Amino acid sequence: MNTAEWEALCDGCGKCCLNKLEDEDTGEVAFTRIACRLLDDDTCRCTHYEIRHQFVPDCVTLSPQNIGSHAYWMPRTCAYRLLAEGKPLYSWHYLISGDRESVHRAGVSMQGMTLSEFDVPEEDWEDHLLDGDL
Template structure:
């Protein structure tokens, strides 16, 4: 008697472009690193353009992550408190989709979307591998839980004081 092998999970059998909306949404690991403010270090920035949003990074520029998070982020659950209205309430908020993933340069190396796009697979701490629970992600230190300040609580003129390296961590 031969055993029928289980089909591989959708993230191993489909490309990002082939996934349904539900499959796509489930790939979000919920780390909330995308909710962190990022700053580009360049020579051309002046006082007026310093905190302006951008949709690209030029050659020679460096992006820096901060531990300053969007005021809509629930820092315990690592979820947006106004998810369905987030792009209206925060016009700079980017909704990651199958159509724009190639142009979203600011996703951290641990982001599951980025990892799959780069052929690195889903991380061992991902909630899909833990019955939908985020505890393995938090325990591995891959979320923003316990590491952030809200943008409504800080003076962004002093953003340099909040630049951090931990969002660049990727453990597997």
């Protein structure tokens, strides 16, 4: 898979850009509605994707080589995680539907649901945990 094909797997849900809390004892990952400072809440896309590491140095760059070690903290609906787990894409994924907006219409994106990490102190993130299995 070339770089363009790999990048095309992103469904634009915005869930990977949510700040997460990981239990050190169990490894369980909990998603918050606190988003990375670069996430555009309307489009669920990174506002500076190509140069994001200049702003967020620890932003993970997924690749076919490292997805296996990072899949556990990706949302369960994520195409990268699904690929790593040998599962098919959902019907709302734009590579299936042909429509980039289908992720939002299906209600699986974070569109209009996030808070900026600039607006919520890190010690309050537990107050913004998302229910359910993302």
